[in-house]
Amino acid sequence: MITNTEIEKRGNQQPDHIVDFKQENDKLHFTTQNGVILELTILRDSAIRFRYATEHVFEPDFSYALNDDVNSGYNELSVEEETAAYIVSTSKINIHIKKSNLKVKITDKEGTVISEDELGFHWEENYDYGGNIVKMSKVCHSGESYYGMGDKASHTNLKGKRVNNWVTDSYAYGKDQEPLYKAIPFYVGLNQNMAYGVFFDNSFSTYFDFANEKRNVTSFWADGGEMNYYFFYGPKMGQVVEAYTDLTGVPELPPLWALGFHQSKWSYYPEKKVKDLAATFRKLEIPCDAIYLDIDYMDGFRCFTWDKQRFPDPKKMIQELEADGFKTVTMIDPGIKIDRDYWVYQEAMENEYFCRRADGPHFKGKVWPGECKFPDFTNPEVREWWAGLYKEMIADMGVHGVWNDMNEPAVMEVPTKTANLDVRHDYDGHRCSHRKAHNVYGMQMVRATYNGIKKYTFPKRPFVLTRAAYSGTQRYCATWTGDNVATWEHLWIANVQMQRMALSGYSFVGSDIGGFAEQPNGELFARWMQLAIFHPFCRVHSSGDHGDQEPWSFGQEITGIVRKFIELRYKLLPYIYTTFYKYIKDGLPMIQSLVFYDQEDTQTHFRTDEFLFGEQMLVCPVQEPNAQGRRMYFPKGNWYNYWTDEVISGGVEKWVSAPLHVIPFYIKEGAMIPKYPVQQYVGEKEIKELEIDIYFKEGMENSEVYEDQQDGYDYKKGRFSLRRFRLRGKENELIIQQFKDGNYITTYDIFKLSFHGLPFTIGIVEVDNEEVSPEDIKLNGNNSIEISKDFTELHIIGK
Template identity: 75%
Template sequence: MITNTELEYKGNLYPNQIVDYKRDSDKLYFTTENGVILEVTVLQDSVLRFRYATEYVFEPDFSYAISETASKGYNRLEVTENKTEYLLETSVLQLLIDKKTLRTQISDLEGNIINEDELGFHWEENYEYGGNTVKMSKITQTAESFYGMGDKATHSNLKGKRVNNWCTDQYAYGKDQEPLYKAIPFYTGLHKGKSYGIFFDNTFRTYFDFAHERRNITSFWADGGEMNYYFFYGPQMSEVVRSYTNLTGTPEMPPQWALGYHQSKWSYFPESRVKEIADNFRKLKIPCDAIYLDIDYMDGFRCFTWDKTRFPDPKRMIGELNEDGFKTVVMIDPGIKVDKDYWVYQEAMEKDYFCKRGDGPYMQGKVWPGACKFPDYTNPEVRAWWAELYKEFMAEIGVHAVWNDMNEPAVMEVPTKTAPLDTRHNYDGHPCTHRKAHNIYGMQMVRATYEGVKKYVFPKRPFVITRAAFAGTQRYSSTWTGDNVATWEHLWIANVQAQRMCLSGYSFVGSDIGGFAEQPNGELFARWIQLGVFHPFCRVHSSGDHGDQEPWSFDNEVTDIVRKFIELRYQLLPYLYTMFYRYTEYGTPMLQSLFYYDQEDTQTHFRTDEFIFGKQILVCPVQEPNAKGRRMYVPRGKWYNYWTEETIEGGKERWVTADIDKIPLFIKEGAIIPKYPVQQYVGELEIKELILDVYFKIGAENSMVYEDAQDGYDYKKGQFSLRKFKLVGKENELIIQQFKDGSYTTSYKSFKFKLHGLPFTIATIEVDNEEVPLKQIKLNGNNSIEIDKNFTELHITGK
């Protein structure tokens, strides 16, 4: 353990020797002579919380990030003391606290150091604003890698990088540009095959230095507030991410149409243009579930109004679109136009719901409508009022979903691009300035939107989208990665950002497919669609300053490729829906970077392009023009090429052919992939048969498919269907067992098994220990079998 000989160094203050120790159930308190208190809370055997107070005083213990449903409880907690340190031990971890310096060291029970303070906690008085700048420095382990941190547009491995968190409107941002739209101060560290995570729960502007300034030191600090962080231990990264996601929460299941393909632009108007777009999708048979209306549907950019010249009867239009399978999603921004004749403005003024400056006047800024005031969404009364504003839109006009943009909050024509730092906020009864509330402003706006949409689309499920977010926002909303650019570099950025967001607990994510700013050519658009259909949120969105960006906006070849991949997404909807179930239920990321998927393989630690979609599909986008294929790393194990059914052995880099009409796509051996027939929109067809693509393996593999009514809340009362499959393959034999849960009855009565890579010709088939004549089960050649969905065991033998 490092010792500290100086109390003050370069203006920083440090804890000195411990003079008091107390325990209160799961909380341990260590007090130093110079007034620092360290509170250690044991949430689980592998999850610890560290809070530091100076001058003997903690701030009120309040967090927007932590989920009310976060699980707590540990099996063992013992504290012992010796001459130089305190030793805390759970059934998983050891924590040493040095008596002289308050520095900490965390090890596993075998004594392997997982995480260790360098200078540890230190602070500097902030004479400009008051309070402290709080700091923490850790020793960077040999060959340690770092991942996570939300929407950072940089290499997936953060080693050697410095980043910061301050939700910012960054139009046409570039690679490595900082900061961006989201503030998710959570990272995972990986060294010597063991993974841990740190979540710095502080909403002030925060900074993270991953061995950038000093190559052996990792540090993080904040402009104010408390040094308050959570430590999660794996040793598997999957366990770290699940623990963090459990702490900050997961969303409910979305309506299944929210997982379809969505079309957006700034802006589709008037009504005739919206109808033309919808008609083209159906005429060209390109599946689509939602059309978006950007700010130009409003009357003078006033939220919760309609431009009656462009949209004379929105209720009728939305109803007609709905009859043709299109959901309507509308944009709502936080800036409320200063207009004494505008009812939303009037109400907010009468109720004193707008944010104010430090010396009394209302905070005012320019956005699309001109001069605007901004509701204080950190006030519970304001959130309740905002939720009610959605009543007419959702319950009466029939809008299906809402998209919150500009909610960093973005303010035009000021250098900071946002509200003044002296703006005051209620912060749920803990009054503060914008320095503290800025990073959660968008989160609390979309929280209020979510509550309103949920109330007024009931008994359907809500679907909400946000641009700005803090840790925990995933409980309320999907998101996208902001105003990107139609370049090949941004295709790379979108791929990295989506993976990083999933690793940061926020899986319902996508990018503006094709790029928001500037114009893609047909090849870039096709390649971006090929990536975008494998992102949880799948939407094309573009700015209005260039040509069109619909699937048919390029040549016929591109249109056919785009249709092919959107159809593939619709075929994979039951697989995608099952991915979402795993995410909501277990905190499993919907996209998994290769270092997450196989952290023991050090070859994965610096890979950015390849990812696992769900559990068993390997995707690697082509990210440069004129490519006929690419080199990619295939993780360990055996994989089937989706297009050729050739099997390859992973654990090495290889060349994969992928002309413009294909993306490198591989299926893990042993996987059972559920598929629906192609639909033009979710719910268009009654599913008569579930297709199960079976990829033979010698050995065992588990798969599952989750289904419910695709909307509504009956699934929470047991009205779901969860089918778990265990595949066991032998040289001349294939056994598939099914385990069923839930009381939902699916519309189909049979499975169609499509068998891939079967190394033998089928001789006999037994269903639940009874041999079945091959004619009876509609054996089609040697690769497909139809049987009743309620089987328990399918046993195929070869000859």
């Protein structure tokens, strides 16, 4: 990896003094004597794009990362020229651009420095490949912290770390290993309690040094392309992440079954084994919504084919699984076997869809089928063709979802584990080498897959899963963190990776529960399952060569514990679905590190274990063997123990009890948590009543419940139900107001309200200003009542 010092020794170049300034609406151009142009684009009052050109020339402006529908517009923009600098002002920040060297300093309106250039923009000509190595260095202030960067297997706080973004097949990776499967060049900085974000939108191999080489310098650079980054000012972390997520996009709502429990393995075959697996889930009454078929369902690992010996009638099998509540998800890889009798290969050859090397021959690489060629997914014509290949699998066979693996792309038996750097790509008309296209290759594959699945599953919603990703891939699919290991260390890694991914705009994420490589014991498997039910994507997956890893594989005690937590997952589905809705609507991460929840509390800045699931659940996994409890930090607020209703006030670290059948799990005071009855799969039961757990608070708290038909697109036409609740608790009374939106009519008419922590005995109950009798609401002591879902105000008064 190239270091700052090495670049400087090899003769970096820097901008000199500004000789020209021009403004065109929201774009400002500052040109230096030696041909550097800084293009400043004001997206919002707190979101600014910085783009640098050398030799007076910008590259074509194109990015795969950006959402088509980005919110833009600002309230104020002015430029003031002073003796030493230009000052660009919006309603939120001031940007100081030094005339002598183009260095940038950003302050809030009170003049407090948020971010400032150290050496600033500099570059070095890349004599090996052409173009420039482009670099930006900024001052690292005392006490500054850094978060984000996707699936890095390191501490949530990146201070003192160096990372590399080059999507890589990293089988059995370890703690702090670089690089991994995803390239998400976005971080959140926290400086003097002010949060800001930087998104370096460059698809070449990029590097970030967070005060590792020099303790007072944070820098980022790329092996090619432009210095092109976006700056977001908070001052709250939530505002920064929302702005980045708005820029790079969010997915559609998934079908609700995609949020259930999924079972996978390399591999379940033949057909009888798949059916036996399904039957065992139902026999043992362990909820499950999806079964995955890895590469062994294919004919010789040829994508879009079936092995007729192992699966003689796949359509019938899929129908039978569906009748028992199981969705079928199949694996598709990018490598296409070189076989003149193979129809997918024939079509790609006839239409020139495969990637070529610099001098013309097709790029070849060994993957599971043997020698393969690889479609150029950066070509829109190839993406359209690839999407069409799913017609038989989805529309005819009835497969419900698709899993794109090995799409870094992974190539076997070569030191780089991937394609040669001289491989050529279309890049949507901006032709380039693999150096530029590598990090987006998997993203564009899964984009094509998503378009095909969406077309052929309509009017249902698509479900797609990817291993490789670049910023913006979250628009198309869920993801998981790749080939992890069945160790306690990897349980810790999974926890921090989920937090980091969610903070990086990618919430629909999970890990291989129990570990992909090696074999967990029952205790590790149970503890991992306890954590994973609080991850948006919840799937067991294992390499299969070390034994079974189904919920019942570790003896009766572990089976009971695992069943209990999968059942909890299904109870919490309306809460999880509502949390997903908020992620799509507001860009709110589904998983929140404690620092995201309360950045003002410096105790949260280095916490890795505790996290919030949604806005009202606090979770802390047990990550050591033989533990009967652990120390846990409670952030601000009061928190109810889910298991005992004990209330703990925040701002303290405490020892909490956690025997093997318990995970430390707390509910925010004032929360109203919706629950469904336990189902063996989504849609098994018609929901007759919605249970809502109410956790008393003296004061006010807001909660929401979002519901729709759980699949399909009617929700986009108003067929949804959004209920907002405002809880106000007093010493001797509780008032709950409900505000309703949407025209979807739920299958239930009744709320069962279950109370936790009421400080008084229920005496009088009024619904919409009318007193109701205990019999009419099925008053159960101080524990619960049942009322119509359509109430506007509920007033409970103590005796």
